[in-house]
Amino acid sequence: MSAFTTTATIAVFGGKLLKLTHESAALKCRMALNLYVPPSTAVKIPVLFYLAGLTCSGDNGAEKGFLNYWAGKYGMAIVYPDTSPRGSNHPGENESWDFGSAAGFYIDATAAPWSENYKMETYITAELPALLYAAYPTLDSSRVAITGHSMGGHGALSLFLKHPELYKSGSGFAPIANPTQCPWGKKAFAGYLATEAEWPQHDATELLRTYTGGPVDLLVSVGTADEFYTGGQLLVENLAAAAKENGREGEVTIVYAEGYNHSYFYVSSYAETHVTHAARHLGLL
Structure with missing residues (x-):
């Protein structure tokens, strides 16, 4: 019996978008998610995880990212x-839009009380994939990529660097x-983590600065009129500087x-860039 309940099946770009719910042991609540299945005849279908933002x-x-179109193509x-x-x-x-509900930071x-069930890293990297691969055996657990927007971009980059064995890109x-x-980040980490010493363990720039694995080929995109980029929330150049400091210039x-x-006007406009990056690493190009 599948762990998932399908609440809707929607035809899109030749494939299907499944709206699913399931009980999460890690998060101690019922969770909802979307799964896009492309019009593919392959025995095993590669998977891209997309992590959303605050x-x-x-x-x-x-519904708004236009990633399904390119995923269907590939x-x-x-x-x-x-x-x-x-x-x-x-x-x-x-109480606030940038902490707590819809702001789990992956x-x-x-720190109590959040440690009781705010375990988004375990959910994304372990519990949810295991349930999905069991319920949908055509998904290829050996060819997985990860991307995300804003807070989800933080999640994608940091989880990739913490769990390189799980992701191809x-x-x-x-x-x-x-x-x-x-x-x-300071607000989230101060609330969720018991000590400040733990913060660098969840920061892609700090992780990359000391990373000892193989080449990473991380792709980052950002709008020049992004108010959070110009306002100092994103700090994408610091990631490139950390790569250079670690002898990984160009990665x-x-x-x-x-x-x-x-x-999401920006996300949908650059969906091709990111899905193509994943497709290359997943062996689809």
Whole structure:
């Protein structure tokens, strides 16, 4: 029996978008997500995880990101998870848009009360994939890539660097690339993590500075009119500087989207860039 309940099946770009729900043991609540299945005859279909940003859910990228079009072209499935546990009712959980509900930052919290169930890293890297690969055996667990937008870009880059055995590629649309040094990241880490010493373990820039694995080929894109880029929240150049410091110059590519802001108009416009990056690493090109 499948762990998932299908609440809707929607035809899109020759494939199907499945709206799913399931019980999460890691997050101790019922979770919703989207799964795009392409029109492919392959026995095994590669998978791209798309992590959404602050205030978002698994619906935003699936419905507004235009990633499904390119995934359908390449024969790639896309998983769109939610951004936090839901309905935990911790004090302060729903008081601000950049912390708590819809703002899980893709880390496992260590500070009470968040440590009870804000375990988004475990959910994204272990629990959810295991359930999906069991329920949908055509998904290829050996060919997986990860991308994301804003907070989700932070999640994609940091999880790729922490779990390189899981992913063939990582990229970020306007990612929070150096969260230990920006207001969003400092607020989240101070709330979710028990000690400041833990912060660098979840920061892509700090992780890359000391990374000892193989070549990473990280792709980052950002709009030049993005108010959060110009306002010092994203700090994407710090990621490239960390690569250079570690002798990995050229392993981070930054694409500047002239005139674009932080919205899904930007994400949908640069979906081809990121899905193609994943497709190349997944052996689809």
